Amino acid sequence: MEEPGTPLVVLTGVSKAYGGTLACDHVDFTVRRGEVHALLGENGAGKSTLMRILSGDVTGHRGTVKINGEPVVFGSPVDAQRRGIAMIPQELDLVPGLSVAANIFLGRELRTKAGTIARQRMHHETRELLARTGITLDPKRAVGELRTGEQQLVAITKALALDARVLIMDEPTSALTGAEVERMFKVITELRDAGAGIVYISHRLEEIGRIADRATVLRNGRVAAGFGARDLTVEQVTEAMIGRPVQQMFRAKHGETGGELLRLDDFALRPRRHRPGRREPAGISLTVRAGEIVGLGGLLGSGRTELLETLFGAGTSGQWHGRVFLRDKEVRPRSPRHAVKLGLALVPEDRRIGGLALDHSVRANTALSVVDRLATAGVLTRRRENTAVAKVLNELGVKGALGSPVGTLSGGNQQKVVLGRALLTEPALLLLDEPTRGVDVGAKAEIYQLLAAAAARGIGVLLASSEPAELVGLCDRVVVLQDGRSSRELDTHDAGEAELLAAAMGDTTTKGTR
CATH class of the missing domain: 3.40.50.300 (P-loop containing nucleotide triphosphate hydrolases)
Structure with a gap:
């Protein structure tokens, strides 16, 4: 057995370009056995690209990836999973209409000798896996019926079923209540104590000192700073992320x-x-x-x-x-x-539910509240709509084409679209x-x-x-x-x-x- 602190993953000089833009620029990053390593940075800082490289979802990068000291080249997420690396994305990749057990074994269902799905065996193994995360759920229950926190724990259980030794968690507490966050932290601590290496991505800086051992900050695709997480302050991390003192915010x-x-x-x-x-x-x-x-x-x-x-x-x-x-x-x-x-104008609490039509364009979402005002004799011309929307979004610094689905924007740009719509009403x-x-x-x-x-x-x-x-x-x-x-x-x-x-x-x- 490896000693505590043994490197499980070592990324060295990792770079990835999209067109002429370097998403990652010679990034060094290590995940050790029995630690939670927080990865921090603004949207667009390179966090997602780096972790998608590690999880096998992005290929064609430069630099080296070593797993347990051995250089590897992943061609797909399946390759990474075979080496014990699993990623739980912010938008959970669970199927709401399927049961807990069916989700956990999706794509690798257990079979009987006759070749049919061994449902009873899957249910039994699901109960044992859930017990490792400290929850009791009916394996036959549809995932869509579960609370968000329970779904998050099912996603962790699914990763454990892959025998993951390195777990990448992207914003795992963003939609959880206080009690669910505490439960999540308990599970993460137990996994760390059992020797897993965990990469923890979060915008909630106050969580980092509680749950992480180390923290790495990316800015503009490069490593901007590294901290011992127990000693860092929100002000230190914020300054490293944005490149200026927090007081200026x-x-x-x-x-x-x-x-x-x-x-x-x-x-x-x-x-x-x-x-x-x-x-x-x-x-x-x-x-x-x-x-x-x-x-x-x-x-x-x-x-x-x-x-x-x-x-x-x-x-x-x-x-x-x-x-x-x-x-x-x-x-x-x-x-x-x-x-x-x-x-009056309202920017609601949940932009994805009460604020935006994610499949519709940036233009349509921004102009939604002022269509009547922009129309002449009941007719709204695209030119007038574009002029009004472009003006306010340029002032807000929104990055993204007016005709693009608003759901393709980063969270920060989505929020600025909602704010822009409110401001358009004057x-x-x-x-x-x-x-x-x-x-x-x-x-x-x-x-x-x-x-x-x-x-x-x-x-x-x-x-x-x-x-x-x-x-x-x-x-x-x-x-x-x-x-x-x-x-x-x-x-x-x-x-x-x-x-x-x-x-x-x-x-x-x-x-x-x-």
């Missing part, structure tokens, strides 16, 4: 704002029917002024998303209590279309729900700059976020919600992340609280 706060745009006076919604899992507004008071960015803080389930959706006229069926004023006029948005006419007030979720730190910095520019033009911003650093760094004030009610208001000139977290957990003595 956020705007300078001057405290100069215009007149009041939005005011909620003890606002509440009593829905006509109960909607499980939702925390409706139950008594919220706040204000947003022109040119001001106001944050919505609070723990998961505090009602941030529900408030923004209600203000935007989505899911407002029910009895309103309290009052909502927009530019000193009492309003009640009846629908998203009505909200846009009132001067809103007085932007409602933002987790605007930087699932994007890399470079795209975060760009989005922060875009929001700062919008505020400088006099647009008001009401921003919900689960990231304390984002709320403190970007917002002028933060209103903390608890159980659908506004419980605290913090001035971020005086209060920091610790005070914000304390207020979210119910501390009534929080510094900077109003």
Whole structure:
């Protein structure tokens, strides 16, 4: 048996070009036995290309790949799997209509002597494999019926069934709840302790110190830095990823704002029917002024998303209590279309579900909310649509052809398309729900700059976020919600992340609280 720390994989001088662009430029990368090695970088930094080379999905590269000290050349993912390397992509490659067992053994089904599928044996072996990841699931259950966290664990189990000794995990916690993340970390720790080498790709920098042993940062296809993960700080990693100090990500706060745009006076919604899992507004008071960015803080389930959706006229069926004023006029948005006419625009929490039609073009997705405005006598010309869309996307720095499906863009560019659509409506007030979720730190910095520019033009911003650093760094004030009610208001000139977290957990003595 190899000693702990023995290199399982060694990549040396790996380079890969697409046309005239070097996706990877002489990258050295090592995965050791019994370690979690975090691979970090912006979208386009070369992470995916490097890991697709290691997993056999990309060929034609330069440099060497060694497995257990032996040089190898993979022609396909099957070749890599035979050498004990498996990759779990961010978009899980599971078949929803098939059972857990069928997914785990897909393409290598167990057979009886008569040549038929040995279902009972597959079910038995699936139970044993699932037990290794600490979960109990019915092997006959359809994967599409499972929660996201359970599907992620099934994907890990599928890799274990291949006897993978090197496991590549791409954004494994991006869609998981806090409890599911903890369960995932437990499984990763057990795999590491059993001698597996794990490559962990994540945009959630706060996770790296918890789960990783080492971290490598790529920038522009090259290794920008390497860290011992236990000692690194988010500021160090961020600076290595974007090439500039983290303090430059956020705007300078001057405290100069215009007149009041939005005011909620003890606002509440009593829905006509109960909607499980939702925390409706139950008594919220706040204000947003022109040119001001106001944050919505609070723990998961505090009602941030529900408030923004209600203000935007989505899911407002029910009895309103309290009052909502927009530019000193009492309003009640009846629908998203009505909200846009009132001067509101929403960037929803999940861009892939509530924000984008992924198979449609960048152009169509961006212009969706302003088709009526751009049309003349009911006719929308492609030229006018292109002009309007190109202008806003150029300002946002979106990379991608207008006619390309929006689903082909990176996460950061997809988010900027959603933001561009909102800005095209020329809103007085932007409602933002987790605007930087699932994007890399470079795209975060760009989005922060875009929001700062919008505020400088006099647009008001009401921003919900689960990231304390984002709320403190970007917002002028933060209103903390608890159980659908506004419980605290913090001035971020005086209060920091610790005070914000304390207020979210119910501390009534929080510094900077109003």
